[in-house]
Amino acid sequence: MPRIGAEPARRRSLIDAALATIGEHGSLDVSVKEIAGRAGMSPALAFHYFGDKDAIIIHTMRHLLREFSAEATDRLKRASTPRERVDAIIDASFAASQFDRKTIAAWLVFYLHACSSRPAARLFHVYSRRLRSNLVDALRPLVGDREVVAAADTLGALIDGLYVRHALRSGGPDAAEARRACQACLERHLSAYSPGASQ
């Protein structure tokens, strides 16, 4: 029954299963048995493909980061004005593929994991720096050099906070509300800058 060239598909199944399992449990404390079972194979095969549990986790984490990256890059490509570039990043954050409870729970799990795992931290660092510089670049023409870093970090933190609340609070914001909140925050930054009336 072993189909030839099944490896990539198998690996992908495992990663998807790992993501779902981690998201549901809200923790890395999930067994390889459960992940493999969900992916329709034996635990032994999961080890065969990934070597050990840590590798499964790291690959799953990388997959999640890449997916978000792709989502953002994709939208950024189609943006032409600075404002559209900022919107692209905001919209990518709250796109359906990312902004669902289980996925966000997985995000947080990986955040936490990065606190105590060097490889996870490294992985995280790369992507989050890229995201930040994207945001800074997009905002600079809109809020000016002096404010750009503060604006980017505030907007970034707000996005993170909305994520957390969506996943974890009953009655948290849905995607539309989250986007609106970001837009409003952005607007306030813009109006403070351009009319000649900052502080």
Added chain:
Amino acid sequence: MPRIGAEPARRRSLIDAALATIGEHGSLDVSVKEIAGRAGMSPALAFHYFGDKDAIIIHTMRHLLREFSAEATDRLKRASTPRERVDAIIDASFAASQFDRKTIAAWLVFYLHACSSRPAARLFHVYSRRLRSNLVDALRPLVGDREVVAAADTLGALIDGLYVRHALRSGGPDAAEARRACQACLERHLSAYSPGASQ
């Protein structure tokens, strides 16, 4: 060795140890053995006092929520104007006792735990509703009925996001930066409401 009347102190030691351990690991996947060891006793004694691991966790969670509550209540008592009340909540959030890496990691762990544990969710719900209504009440005179909910939720999400970034990102904001970001966000809300009366 058995000192009499030691129960409260022992329970407190265990809770502190649990908080530290969970914060360091960034997960509930910590053994009672480690917690008890850190608290200077045998695992069996931990079970004697708490019954099971879940109880240790729930009590630790409650302790953290209560500490934050106390911090906030304390500052709110000393506030007289609406603005001071909002500041009180912001300051409580970034007070030294709460705003350190391990404590925040513990917060996130409990957030995640609340996704899959009924008792944890209940506990969380009570406290987070109280905090939100405090914030809404404090903001209402400042931003008006129409904006108050959005303002509270944005500010709340921003606080959460700053938390996450402080704990988890190298190069995240320190307490002073976080406070400043919140104040700036608040200012922008105020100036949008009554243009003549900011600061």
Added chain:
Amino acid sequence: MPRIGAEPARRRSLIDAALATIGEHGSLDVSVKEIAGRAGMSPALAFHYFGDKDAIIIHTMRHLLREFSAEATDRLKRASTPRERVDAIIDASFAASQFDRKTIAAWLVFYLHACSSRPAARLFHVYSRRLRSNLVDALRPLVGDREVVAAADTLGALIDGLYVRHALRSGGPDAAEARRACQACLERHLSAYSPGASQ
């Protein structure tokens, strides 16, 4: 609160509690904590009185054996004919104080315990020999020297079997049925011995 001279009553409480607990669980795998709790005291006190768990068990066993012995002795004293002596033993076996599910379960537990515990075996041996010789003595005039041992052993085994079935089988015999079965068995032995004198 320590009443003076409470020791005998305390010990008795513990024995009763142990008997009930063992009978309910159908095993010696019961904790001293449960026994002591049922007797209204702390486990530590139980150890204070009995030394260790084995002692609790042995004393409980002895208590049960003594109670049965007393029941039998009592009835034997009031019997004047051989037949009445046999009936006394049968009746003692099925007296209310002995013939209830939990007590019988305890009997069996002790039987089994006697297989692997020397002291329990010794204890058991003494009492069961006495009972057997009582039965043999009572039967001798009724069935004659040649048959007496077989009759006693058959009757004894039958009693044991009825015990087991009462305790353990749903739809097992009640006390009256058990007594009747023994009487019938006895009758058949008698009529076999002196053909002219049955019933």
Added chain:
Amino acid sequence: MPRIGAEPARRRSLIDAALATIGEHGSLDVSVKEIAGRAGMSPALAFHYFGDKDAIIIHTMRHLLREFSAEATDRLKRASTPRERVDAIIDASFAASQFDRKTIAAWLVFYLHACSSRPAARLFHVYSRRLRSNLVDALRPLVGDREVVAAADTLGALIDGLYVRHALRSGGPDAAEARRACQACLERHLSAYSPGASQ
């Protein structure tokens, strides 16, 4: 070391080991470690095959019941007259494979277990009803409708009692004596029924 297709043999080893261990201890309070060790494998493997300790116990119990059933069925098949059928049941009860100390101790342990475990009770019920109806059917032609139930229950109880005594009393009956006692009891029933037609 991992041989393929080892499951049935392993399960059987475990069941045999469990039976021996339980029989020796005279209780279910035996560790899986001991059982597995005796069966030549690690405890983890025992859990792999059976899931949990209860399952090991239930399967062991079922094995014992089946073995007895097979023994009886086998002999019943070869019996042609009613009397031979009764003898078949008696003989099955005291066959070497069943009538040894440890096995009987295990029987009693399971009896007791059936008092507090639903699945054990169910299992027991099925087999003991079948045995009883076999006995009743075999006896009916010999002792008549009126007496058949009493005769079956008396004979059944006697068998149980002889079991207990063989296992637990030093100086209890051996197989031959036990068989003889049952035969004698049966004879007395027969002669009471149709005085001219015994044997």
Added chain:
DNA sequence: AATGAATGAGCCTTCATTCAT
């Protein structure tokens, strides 16, 4: 390629038992 067999390590929990008070 894929899996069942196999295990050592570790975890939660219970328990008998001791000790100070």
Added chain:
DNA sequence: AATGAATGAAGGCTCATTCAT
């Protein structure tokens, strides 16, 4: 007299991981 404090040992069970097949 009576109990809470305290623990070492043990038990059931899960898990990551390896190895033949």
